[in-house]
Amino acid sequence: MNWINQLGAFTIFYIERMGRMGLFLVKAFLCAVTPPFKSSWVLKQVWFIGSQSTLVIFLTGAFSGMVLGLHGFYTLNRFGSVALLGPMVALSLIKELGPVLSALMVTGRAGSAITAEIGIMRTTEQIDAIELMGLNPFRYLIVPKLIAGIIALPLLTAIFNVVGIFGGYIIGGKLLGVGEGTYFGEMTAYVKIQDVLEGIYKSLSFGILITWVCCYKGYYAGYGAEGVSKATTQAVVLSSVLILFWDYIMTSLLF
Amino acid sequence: MIQLDNVYKSFNGVPVLRGISFQVQKGEILALIGGSGQGKSVILKHIVGLMKPDQGHVFIEGKDICHLKGKPLEEIRSRIGFLFQSNALFTSFTVYENVAFPLREKTHLPEEEIRKRVMDQLEQVGLSGAENKYPAELSGGMMKRTAFARALIQNPEIMLFDEPTTGLDPIIARTILDLIHSLHSRLGFTAIIVSHELSRIFQIAHRVAMIHEGILQTIGTPDEILKSKDPVVRQFIRGASEGPMTFY
Numbered sequence A: 001m002n003w004i005n006q007l008g009a010f011t012i013f014y015i016e017r018m019g020r021m022g023l024f025l026v027k028a029f030l031c032a033v034t035p036p037f038k039s040s041w042v043l044k045q046v047w048f049i050g051s052q053s054t055l056v057i058f059l060t061g062a063f064s065g066m067v068l069g070l071h072g073f074y075t076l077n078r079f080g081s082v083a084l085l086g087p088m089v090a091l092s093l094i095k096e097l098g099p100v101l102s103a104l105m106v107t108g109r110a111g112s113a114i115t116a117e118i119g120i121m122r123t124t125e126q127i128d129a130i131e132l133m134g135l136n137p138f139r140y141l142i143v144p145k146l147i148a149g150i151i152a153l154p155l156l157t158a159i160f161n162v163v164g165i166f167g168g169y170i171i172g173g174k175l176l177g178v179g180e181g182t183y184f185g186e187m188t189a190y191v192k193i194q195d196v197l198e199g200i201y202k203s204l205s206f207g208i209l210i211t212w213v214c215c216y217k218g219y220y221a222g223y224g225a226e227g228v229s230k231a232t233t234q235a236v237v238l239s240s241v242l243i244l245f246w247d248y249i250m251t252s253l254l255f
Numbered sequence B: 001m002i003q004l005d006n007v008y009k010s011f012n013g014v015p016v017l018r019g020i021s022f023q024v025q026k027g028e029i030l031a032l033i034g035g036s037g038q039g040k041s042v043i044l045k046h047i048v049g050l051m052k053p054d055q056g057h058v059f060i061e062g063k064d065i066c067h068l069k070g071k072p073l074e075e076i077r078s079r080i081g082f083l084f085q086s087n088a089l090f091t092s093f094t095v096y097e098n099v100a101f102p103l104r105e106k107t108h109l110p111e112e113e114i115r116k117r118v119m120d121q122l123e124q125v126g127l128s129g130a131e132n133k134y135p136a137e138l139s140g141g142m143m144k145r146t147a148f149a150r151a152l153i154q155n156p157e158i159m160l161f162d163e164p165t166t167g168l169d170p171i172i173a174r175t176i177l178d179l180i181h182s183l184h185s186r187l188g189f190t191a192i193i194v195s196h197e198l199s200r201i202f203q204i205a206h207r208v209a210m211i212h213e214g215i216l217q218t219i220g221t222p223d224e225i226l227k228s229k230d231p232v233v234r235q236f237i238r239g240a241s242e243g244p245m246t247f248y
Helices: A001-033 A038-076 A082-123 A126-132 A137-175 A182-192 A193-219 A224-254 B040-047 B070-077 B095-106 B112-123 B139-153 B172-188 B199-203 B222-226 B231-238
Strands: B002-011 B014-022 B029-034 B055-060 B080-083 B158-162 B188-195 B207-212 B215-220
Touching: A001 A137, A001 A193, A038 A137, A082 A126, A082 A137, A082 A182, A082 A193, A082 A224, A126 A137, A126 B080, A137 A182, A137 A193, A182 B215, A193 A224, A193 B139, B002 B040, B014 B040, B014 B055, B014 B215, B029 B040, B029 B199, B040 B055, B040 B158, B040 B172, B040 B188, B080 B139, B095 B112, B095 B139, B112 B139, B139 B172, B158 B172, B172 B199, B199 B222, B207 B222, B215 B222, B215 B231, B222 B231
Parallel strands: B029 B188, B029 B207, B080 B158, B158 B188
Antiparallel strands: B002 B014, B002 B055, B207 B215
C-alpha cells in the first residue's frame, strides 16, 4: 500500500504546484490591469527582452531561412515545383518556425536571466524588502516582464520571419536560380492574412508563457547559489517543453 | 506596542519557536540575544508578517498582523523599518536611488523634496558624498548605513534590526550600534535589535530577552540579565564553551 500513498502524495504535490503557478499568473494579470502602472519599468524590460534579443533573433532567422531555402529547393525540385519555394519558406516561418524558434531563443537569452535576477533578489531578501516597504513586488518585478514579453515576442517573431524569408531568397533566388518575381510573387499569392495572424497569436501566447514560467521559477527559487541555478535550469527546460506543447495545441486549434 | 502571544513555528517538522510571548513598549529598545539558529530572526519576520505562526498571535498596536492582508497589512508595514542581515539593497540602484525608492513609490512628494530628505538622511548616517555609488562599490559598513537610511526614510515608528553588526569589524560594528543609539534618542522609535555584540548592546537596550531552543529563556533589564543565576544565561553572556548549552 506504500506505493499508493506515494502516488497520492506525488499527485497532491504536483496539483498544488500547478495551482500555485496558475494563481501566480492570475495575480500578475490582476496587477497588470489595476493602477499604479509602472510604464518606465515596462520600457526597461521591453529593451532587455526585446531590443537586446534582436541580434540573436536576426542570426537565427537568417540561418533558418537559408536552411529552408536549401532543403526546400532540392525537395521541390524532385516534383518540379521549385516555383513554390517562396510560399514554402514563408509559410514554414510565419506559421511555425518563426514563433517557436524566436520563443526558444528568447527563453535561452532573456528567460534564464529573468529567473536568475528574480531568484537572486529572493535569496538576498530584496523581494522581502519591497514587501516591507508596503509595496507589491509583483508590480515591479513580474508585471513589467509579463507585459514586455507580450510586446516583444510578436515583434521579434516578425523580425525573425522577415530575415528568414530574405535568407531563403538569398539561397533559393541568388544561389540556386529561382527568380525574384517567382519567389515573392508566389508568396503573396499563397500566404493569407490568417496565416500571419496564426503566427502572431502563437508568439503572443509564447510571450506570456516564457515570462510567466521564468518569473514564477525565480520568485519561488530555493536558497543560495544552488537554489538559483536549479530554478534557472528548471525555468529554461519547462518553458521550452511548454512552448512545444502549447505550439501543438495552438496549431490544432487554429487549423 | 508590539506583543507576541504564545507563538509557535516549525520548519519541515522541526520546531523553531515554542510558545514565545513578550511585549515591547513604545519607545523601548529590546535586545534579542541567543545562539545562532535559535529563532531570533524568525521572530522579527513574524513581527512584520513575512512569516505566519503555526499557533499564537503577533499584535502591533493591538492589531493581529497574522490575519492582515492587502492594504491594512501594507499600512502597518509602512510604519515599520527593517534592517536586514544581508542589507537587501537593490544592486542595480545607486545609494541615492535605494534610499529614495520608498518615497518615490509610496508618496507623491516632488523630486526636489525627495532629494532634500534623502540627502538629509544620508548625512544623518554619515554617507554624504556616497549617493552616486552602487552597492557593489561600498564597504560592509557603508552598505549597512545605506540600508539603515532606507529603513528610516519613511520615519518608521518601529525599527527592527536583524544582526546589524554581523560581518563588520569591531570598530565599524560599534559605530553602527552607536548610530542606532543616537538616532533612537533623536527620533524615539521603538526598536528590537538582534545582536551578538553583547557589551555594547547591554548599554543601549532598555531590556534584553534571551531565546534558547525556541523558548524565551529570560527577559529583563541588562542589569537583571547580567546578575542572572540561570546557568544557560550565564554561559551565553560569558561566552563559555562549557555549560548546559551545546554548540555545533
